[in-house]
Each structure stands twice: as C-alpha cells, then as structure tokens.
Amino acid sequence: MTGPAAARRSLLILVACGCGIALITFGMRSIFGLFTDPVVDTHGWSREVFALAIAIQNLVWGLTQPFAGALVDRYGPIRVLVTGGIIFTAGVALMTVSTSPLELHLTAGVLVGLGMGGASFVTVIGALGRLVPEERRPWALGMATAAGSLGQFLFAPLGQAFIIGYGWQHAALLLAGLVALVVLLAFGIRGRPQQAAMADSEPDISLLQTLGRAMRHPSYVYLLLGFSVCGFQLAFITIHLPPYLNDLQVSPAVVGWAIGAIGLANVAGAYVAGSVGSLVGNRNLLSVLYFSRAVAIALFLVVPVSSWSVLLFATVIGLLWLSTVPPTSALVALMFGTRFMGMLFGLVFLSHQIGSFLGVWLGGLLFEMTASYDVVWWLTVAVGVASALVHLPIREQRATYALKPGAAGG
Numbered sequence: 001m002t003g004p005a006a007a008r009r010s011l012l013i014l015v016a017c018g019c020g021i022a023l024i025t026f027g028m029r030s031i032f033g034l035f036t037d038p039v040v041d042t043h044g045w046s047r048e049v050f051a052l053a054i055a056i057q058n059l060v061w062g063l064t065q066p067f068a069g070a071l072v073d074r075y076g077p078i079r080v081l082v083t084g085g086i087i088f089t090a091g092v093a094l095m096t097v098s099t100s101p102l103e104l105h106l107t108a109g110v111l112v113g114l115g116m117g118g119a120s121f122v123t124v125i126g127a128l129g130r131l132v133p134e135e136r137r138p139w140a141l142g143m144a145t146a147a148g149s150l151g152q153f154l155f156a157p158l159g160q161a162f163i164i165g166y167g168w169q170h171a172a173l174l175l176a177g178l179v180a181l182v183v184l185l186a187f188g189i190r191g192r193p194q195q196a197a198m199a200d201s202e203p204d205i206s207l208l209q210t211l212g213r214a215m216r217h218p219s220y221v222y223l224l225l226g227f228s229v230c231g232f233q234l235a236f237i238t239i240h241l242p243p244y245l246n247d248l249q250v251s252p253a254v255v256g257w258a259i260g261a262i263g264l265a266n267v268a269g270a271y272v273a274g275s276v277g278s279l280v281g282n283r284n285l286l287s288v289l290y291f292s293r294a295v296a297i298a299l300f301l302v303v304p305v306s307s308w309s310v311l312l313f314a315t316v317i318g319l320l321w322l323s324t325v326p327p328t329s330a331l332v333a334l335m336f337g338t339r340f341m342g343m344l345f346g347l348v349f350l351s352h353q354i355g356s357f358l359g360v361w362l363g364g365l366l367f368e369m370t371a372s373y374d375v376v377w378w379l380t381v382a383v384g385v386a387s388a389l390v391h392l393p394i395r396e397q398r399a400t401y402a403l404k405p406g407a408a409g410g
Contacts (some may be wrong), residue, residue, distance in 0.1 A: 010190075011132065015140050017188025018128050019147035020181075021081065022121035025088065027151025028179050029116060031159040031259060032057075032108070033239040037246055038168035039104070047243060049101045051364025054239050055357045056109030057116070058231070062353020064117025069126045069346030073339070077127035077189045084118020085182030091115050092176040096169040119182050121148040122349050125329055127189055129341040137333070142274020145325045149270050149318070152263025160256030210340050214347075219394040220335060223328060224351040226286065229387035230324050231355030233293060233380045237262075237317065240363040244373050245310060254307045258314040265318025274326035282327035282334075283394040289327075290391070293320045294384030301377055335399045 036050050071080050091111030098104040117123075124144050132140040155175070162171030214220045238259075245255045277285050300313040332345050363376045 011136065013188050014131060014190065015128065015143055017185045018124040018140075018144050020185045021085075021119060021189075022124050022144045022148040023151035023154070024178055024182055024185075025116060025119050025151070026121045026148030027155030027263070028088075028092065028175055029112075029120070030152040030238055030263065031155050031175075033242040034156070034159050034163060034256065034259070035168055035172070036239065036243045038163055042168070043099070045101060046364075046368055048364035048368045049104065051239060051360050053101075053104045053109040054235075055361035055364075056105050057113040058235055058353045058356035058360060060110050060113025061116040061120065062231075062350040062356070064114055065120070065122055065349045065353070066343055066346035068117045068123055069341075070343045072123060072127050073130065073341070073343055077123065077131075078186050080118050080123060081127075081186035081189060082183050084115050084120070084123065085180065085186060086115070087111055088115025088119050088182065089176050089180045092172055092179055096172045119186075121145065122346065124189070125325070126341050126345055129329065129333055129345070131189075137330075139274065141326050141329055142271045145270035145274065145322050146267045149263045149266030149322055152266065153260045154263070156259035156263060157256045160252065160259075164252065210336060211343065211347075213399065214336060214344055217335065217399050219331075219396075219399070220344075220348075222390050222394050223331060223348055226290065226387045226390045227324070227328055227348050228351040228355035229290065229383045229390075231352035231357075232359035232383055233297075233355075234321065234359075235356035236359035236363045236376055236380060239360050240367070240373055240376070245305075248305050250305065250310055251307065254310055258310050261311055261314040262318035262321055265315045266321040266323065269319035269321060269323040270326060273323035274330075277327040277330055281396055282331050283391055283396050285327045286324060286391040286394075287388045289320050289324050290384050291388035293317065294381045294388070296320065297377065297384065298381045301374075301381075331394065331396065334396065337398075 032054050036047060039045070039050050040047055068080050068084065088111075091107050091114070094107040094111065095104065098107050121144060125141055128140045128144055129137060159171060159175060162174055165171075166174070242255050242259065245258065246252075273285065273289070296313065296316045300309070300317075303309050328348060329341075329345050332348060333341055336344055359376070359380070362379075363373060366375050367373055
C-alpha cells in the first residue's frame with residue numbers, strides 16, 4: 001500500500017519505536033540514584049565513589065554523542081542504536097559484579113556511558129529530526145522527549161520495588177533485560193537521512209564547514225553554555241536527591257515516587273514545551289524555564305521537608321525537567337537546518353553532559369567534605385538564574401552564513 005495512509009503509518013511506526021527507545025533508555029538512566037546507598041553499603045565505599053562512576057558515565061555519554069550523531073547523519077540510526085543498546089545492557093549487567101571502584105567506574109561509568117551515547121533519547125531526537133517531515137517535527141520531538149519522561153515515571157517505582165524485593169544486584173539484572181529491548185525497537189527507526197535533507201532543500205556544504213560556522217555563531221555558543229546548566233541541575237538532582245532524602249529520613253517509597261513524579265510531570269512539561277515554543281519564542285521559553293527551576297529549588301530548600309513537600313517539589317521540577325530539550329533542539333534545527341542535526345545537537349548535548357559530570361561529581365565530593373548537600377543545592381539555584389540570562393541574547397533565526405558558504409556571516 002502506498003500513498004498518504006501508508007506514509008502516516010510509517011510515520012507512526014517510526015515515532016512509536018523512537019518513543020519506546022527513549023522511554024527505556026532515559027528511564028534506566030534516571031534511576032541510578034536509587035542504587036547509590038545500596039551499592040555503597042554493600043561494598044563499604046563512600047558516596048563519592050558511586051558519584052564519580054555516574055559522573056564518568058555522563059561525561060562519556062556526552063563525548064560519545066556527537067560521534068553517534070554524525071554516524072546517524074551519515075549511515076542512518078539502526079546500526080548506531082543496536083550497538084548502543086548492546087553496550088548499555090552489558091554495562092548495567094556487569095555493574096552487579098563490580099567489586100572495586102575501578103570496576104564500577106568501567107561498567108556503570110564507561111560502558112553505560114558509551115551505550116547511552118549510541119542508544120539514548122538524544123540519538124532518537126537526532127534521528128527523528130532528520131527523518132520526520134518538517135511540519136511534523138515539533139510534534140515528533142515533543143513526543144520522544146515526553147516518552148523519556150514517562151520512562152522515568154515507570155522505571156523509578158519499578159526499580160525501587162525491584163531493589164527492595166530482590167536486592168540491588170538482581171534488580172539491575174532485571175532492568176538490564178528491559179534495556180535489551182532497545183535492540184529490537186531500533187529496527188523500526190528506518191529511513192535514509194539524505195531524504196530528509198533533500199526535503200529541506202539545504203545546501204551541499206561539509207560537516208566541517210557547518211561545525212566551524214556553528215562555533216563562530218554567538219547564538220549557538222549561548223545554547224552550549226545554557227544547556228550545560230541544564231545538565232548540572234538535572235544530574236545532581238537525579239543522583240543525589242535520593243540519598244539527600246534518605247538522610248532526612250524520608251520513606252523509601254516516597255523517594256521512589258518522587259523520582260517517578262518528576263518523570264510523570266515531565267510528560268506534560270516536555271510535550272507542552274514542544275508545542276508552545278513556536279508561539280512564545282524558544283529563546284523566551286528557555287529563559288523562563290531556567291529561572292523557574294531556580295525558584296523551585298530555592299523554595300524546596302527553605303520549606304520544611306515532608307512527604308508532601310517532596311512530592312510537590314518533584315512535580316514542579318518535573319514540569320521543568322526535559323522541557324528545555326524541544327526548544328533547544330528546535331533552535332539548532334532553525335539555525336543550521338537538519339543536514340547535520342545529529343552532530344550539532346550532539347555537541348550541544350556534550351555541553352549538557354560536561355555540566356552533568358560537574359553536578360554529580362561535586363555533589364559527592366562536597367558532601368564528603370562538608371557532610372551536607374547544601375552548597376551544591378544553592379549552586380544549582382545560582383546557575384539557573386545565570387542560564388536564564390544567557391538565553392536572552394539568542395537570535396531566533398536561521399544563521400544566514402550556514403546557507404551561503406561564501407558568506408562571512410553571524
């Protein structure tokens with residue numbers, strides 16, 4: 001069958017498989033914080049040991065992502081997603097038999113980071129940005145981002161229940177089995193990147209030309225700086241919120257539901273962000289989101305902690321969680337087109353992961369130095385305000401020199 005009906009069905013299959021991969025990989029990635037205390041208690045390590053493993057994971061993921069994006073741009077997404085899914089599964093499974101900090105850093109850190117570079121929701125977003133028609137692109141990107149959030153909602157209570165019921169090693173093995181489903185879903189992400197590029201009628205310029213011009217474009221640099229703050233905030237909260245709440249004697253069930261509530265609220269937040277960015281301006285939306293995060297975190301720190309305050313904070317911060325991704329990725333596509341979307345968004349994501357490394361590592365390091373997370377919590381407030389300001393000068397328009405190879409532009 002050919003025609004509009006077949007095209008719609010192919011589009012639905014493409015987006016559905018992409019959403020499934022985003023759900024699984026982001027869901028698994030978001031719950032490593034639940035393993036912090038069980039792992040360090042089993043081995044007698046400090047929280048800094050586990051935090052460094054996850055910091056390495058975030059950094060390796062970030063370093064890998066631009067190359068994975070470039071491979072998707074050149075060869076299509078299937079082989080990249082399959083390879084990433086296999087490595088991701090192996091890293092989670094081998095974490096259970098890691099008996100030294102070095103082994104933990106290599107498995108939960110390096111292997112999982114490499115796997116996420118190939119099979120993360122970021123790879124999915126890059127692929128959908130290339131394969132989905134321009135008029136449906138904001139919808140597809142919002143759906144994939146929302147699916148990642150739904151994964152966090154589903155995996156958090158599931159992971160906590162597995163840990164409580166079976167111990168953290170068996171829980172990790174069960175979750176690794178779910179991650180392996182990515183390999184099957186990858187075969188639904190079909191299509192040739194060149195088709196999307198031709199549909200967009202973009203000029204035939206090289207990757208190196210586009211990359212050089214992007215790094216000289218101020219608005220792109222502002223995106224890099226701002227998205228690093230996103231990584232700092234989200235990674236710190238993801239990994240250190242569970243042990244922070246454990247120290248405050250919050251019920252483990254509430255901790256699990258708090259992580260899940262972030263994901264559930266973000267389903268709405270990410271989808272709405274993908275829908276309204278073109279109405280209010282993606283630059284303006286990003287500034288509001290980062291400033292709102294800073295306010296929400298500050299209020300959480302000054303209000304007495306209770307089960308209700310924890311769940312309310314989780315819900316509010318969840319609405320602001322990955323809602324930065326659709327406007328950020330949309331700005332990249334607007335500035336430079338989609339020919340090298342995977343690579344250019346991968347570089348933006350690398351800045352996110354550098355921030356993630358610092359957020360996770362400083363959280364563990366300063367906790368061991370001060371026996372408190374307070375310094376890093378307030379740092380997340382300060383950088384949130386700074387990021388809100390950084391996005392204001394962004395010019396929300398096509399970078400004209402990306403369209404004219406001979407132009408000097410800016």
